Amino acid sequence: MTPLVFATKVIIRGCLNQIKAYFLPSAFTLPHCDKIYVMNRVVVLDKPRGLTSQQAVTSVKHALGVKKAGHAGTLDPMATGVLLVCVGEATKISRFLMDLQKEYLATVKLGERTDTLDAEGEVVERVEGVVPSSSAVLEVLDKFRGEIMQRPPMYSAIKKNGTPLYKLARKGIEVERKERPVTIYSLLLEAYEFPYLTIRLSCSKGTYVRTLADDLARELGTVGHLTALRRTAVGTHRVEDALTLDTLGETLGLEAAGAIEIEEALSHIRVVSMRQEDFLLARNGRPVSATPYGLEDGPDSLLMKTPFGVPFALGQVEGGQLRVGRILHLSAESLNQ
Template identity: 50%
Template sequence: MNIVVNLNKSLNTTSQDAVTAVKRIFKVRKAGHAGTLDPLATGVLLICLNEGTKITGFLADLAKEYVMTGKLGESTDTYDAEGTVTGRAEEVAVTRASLEEALGKYTGDIEQVPPMYSAIKREGKALYELARQGIEVERKPRRVTISSIELLDFELPYFTVRVACSKGTYLRSLCHDIGSDLGVGAYVTGLVRTRIGGFTLENAATLDELPHKTAALHSLDAALAHLPEVRVEGEDLRKMKNGNPLRMSNGTPRSAGPVRLKDDSGKLFGIGRQQKDILKIERLLHL
């Protein structure tokens, strides 16, 4: 079974625990996820089975959407409700107007410093491992894109926003930075991932709904529908499956990014990438 499962991850479950549970439900040998969700976050987690594990990177690159609730007036070391309070404002004089003004600073391309409690590696060790030892290291800012931030609810000390953003955006850092800008601190109290590309929370399945909720189960071809396709036929097909690059004809559409590779019957057999007039296979899929 080579599919992508759109799972609605439950609260207090790690992404790896979710992968293990789905793997057990479908009785498959291989499974992996396309983008970690913190234990305190819920919502869309894409779990790829068998040959699907070869396409996780192409799904992880998709744009994301979240609904985040933050608490103003306090800061924590983890930037969420799981951490220890490190600061508390004497007064939280934040208005809806001042909050919306602060939110406006974070749309577009921004530089964001990842939290210490993250899986980013430093000399082979995850930052969260260092943080648990009381070690804080300098983190280089990362460029991320936030397409939009919409204020959904505001009732002091809490606010809720919908955020559309690129891969690599840390919502905990966003909340922390908003609180810092307002001079009162803030941390995440709730986070739901509502979308990854075309995969929505409405069509996601809980573990209890698997494997029967078919709307949550996607073929690899359907999961990669955001990629353009290139047909390869005859001798070229044989060569490409053997790993040989293919020189493209003048009439073949060009794509700067990855493409779905299909045989003459329209069956997906891999993912390739075009460089000038050369097409190379990056992932061979045995479907």
């Protein structure tokens, strides 16, 4: 390649980068680089086994070259599957994603209980001679569908007087934990060959599958612990569409199914398109009347869009007024239109 051809390619690439940055404000490119780095999006990551959720986030930050990112719902190191990683301005919407319904594929080993209730812990109890029948398993599963009460495990991030329970557990300290209501929307038997039991479930936020495995085993007259856990979906975001850490290290197109826009990630939230005069007030944090939009007071958050259809804030209706909660800096141009 001659110097002239090389220089020409560099100039063309730089121009293309500027065009992408102008028309696609949710992404940016680095000069002389073929990768398109995703910003202000939610990465649907297929987390590998062995990484903590925070380590997975750090890996995403390094792969994409971004400084700000966070996850929307912890996965234990042993678990794999869907971890929603919010990048850039998308970190502001993480709390709205944590409430989404989760789906898991879990394998339980009957006859052995560990201190952590999963394969990462030490065996603390064994029960021999109890081999539940398939019909007994199906009968017990039926008891755990719907709203149930769960006691969080000691090895969890829940805090007691400011200290995570898992830190107390590592010191051999056990404290009282209050039961909490959770909802099991569906619970199906995928496979059973003693001592291994595989179930597929969809559940609400705050459900501990480790605890469910322990409770199921107890109900079957034995003990058990989780040996494998894969989160197959969070809301409508499925593991089949997820990106891997290896994928993130390769060229990543803006239309990749695993890197979604904020509006798509918030598809479960009502959208309000603002009139020009109201937008000019709202973008500066001033409340506007909710009446023209047919909105009533309520706890639900709203995604507010500019008259040009660009999401710019999250808001809520209080006292008949639409109030901005968080400004989303997705495009400087959109706020100045």
